[in-house]
Amino acid sequence: MYQKQIEQLVILQSVDDEIIGLREELEAAPRELADLEQRLESFNTRVQEIDEKVETLGEKQKRLDFEIEEDAGKVKKSKNKLMMASNTKEYHAMMREMDSLEKLNRMREEERVTVVEELAAQQDAKTELDKEMGELREQCEEKRATLQERVQKTEKRLESLDKKRKKAGKVVPDPILGRYEFIRSRLSHPVIVPVTEGVCGGCNIMIPPQIYNELQKGKQILSCPNCQRLIYWVEHTPESLREAE
Numbered sequence: 081m082y083q084k085q086i087e088q089l090v091i092l093q094s095v096d097d098e099i100i101g102l103r104e105e106l107e108a109a110p111r112e113l114a115d116l117e118q119r120l121e122s123f124n125t126r127v128q129e130i131d132e133k134v135e136t137l138g139e140k141q142k143r144l145d146f147e148i149e150e151d152a153g154k155v156k157k158s159k160n161k162l163m164m165a166s167n168t169k170e171y172h173a174m175m176r177e178m179d180s181l182e183k184l185n186r187m188r189e190e191e192r193v194t195v196v197e198e199l200a201a202q203q204d205a206k207t208e209l210d211k212e213m214g215e216l217r218e219q220c221e222e223k224r225a226t227l228q229e230r231v232q233k234t235e236k237r238l239e240s241l242d243k244k245r246k247k248a249g250k251v252v253p254d255p256i257l258g259r260y261e262f263i264r265s266r267l268s269h270p271v272i273v274p275v276t277e278g279v280c281g282g283c284n285i286m287i288p289p290q291i292y293n294e295l296q297k298g299k300q301i302l303s304c305p306n307c308q309r310l311i312y313w314v315e316h317t318p319e320s321l322r323e324a325e
Contacts, residue, residue: 082298082299082300082301082316083298083316084251085251085252085253085256085301086272086301086312086316088248088249088251088252089248089252089256089260089271089272089301089310090272091244091248092245092248092249092252092260093269093270093271093272095241095244095245095248096245096264096269096271097269098237098241099238099241099242099245100269102234102237102238102241103238105230105234106231106234106235109227109230109231109234110227112223113220113223113224113227116216116219116220116223117220119216120213120216120217120220123209123212123213123216124213126209127206127209127210127213130202130205130206130209131206133202134199134202134203134206137195137198137199137202138199140195141192141195141196141199144188144191144192144195145192147188148185148188148189148192151181151184151185151188152185154181155178155181155182155185158174158177158178158181159178256301256310259303259310260272260310263308263309263310267307267308267309270282270309271309271310272309272310272311272312273304273309273310273311273312274311274312274313274314274317275287275292275295275304275311275312275313275314276314278292280304280306280307280309280311281311281314282304282307282309282311283304283306283307283309285304285306285307287304287305287311288305291305295311295312295313296313296315298312298313298316
């Protein structure tokens with residue numbers, strides 16, 4: 081009976097480990113999709129920002145093109161007037177005006193070059209961003225398509241494990257099962273561990289000789305006096321576990 085109880089406790093622990101993993105997966109799966117959707121939303125925001133910059137730069141380029149063209153016309157008119165200057169004073173005044181227009185035009189040309197370069201950089205950034213967004217959308221669609229299926233499979237497996245857990249629990253006496261549940265609620269896994277050469281497999285501390293001797297007799301389920309986990313002698317390892325190893 082002792083050996084059967086140990087075996088069922090080990091099975092119970094294995095089931096609980098898998099249940100914990102599956103529940104974590106159930107919680108993680110929607111978060112994975114939410115994270116992807118959040119990243120996609122972030123990309124959309126960046127695209128909007130780029131679009132706004134491109135629009136602003138485009139309007140600025142149009143304005144500069146108009147002003148450059150307009151000033152070029154003024155310079156041309158000034159050159160024509162220069163030929164018609166009646167005296168030196170008028171000639172120099174027209175020269176200063178024309179120099180001022182040409183200097184302003186050169187500044188606008190330089191500004192236009194900067195705007196065109198920045199516009200090209202923003203358009204390149206958007207092209208790269210569109211590519212990344214396309215890949216991210218595919219990931220989102222794939223995740224959405226498989227999420228429901230994953231959840232259904234996981235829930236079905238949890239139902240099966242719950243039945244297996246109840247079956248294992250029936251073999252273990254209520255006091256021992258209560259101790260197992262108590263320890264499981266307060267300590268991280270594992271709850272039941274083998275003792276090898278007098279050392280607890282949970283806390284790696286030597287078991288007192290008297291308890292170790294009682295453990296080897298295999299008459300009752302004992303606890304480690306240090307970590308309080310349920311323990312069994314490694315030589316009493318359940319047959320099913322030996323085969324798995």
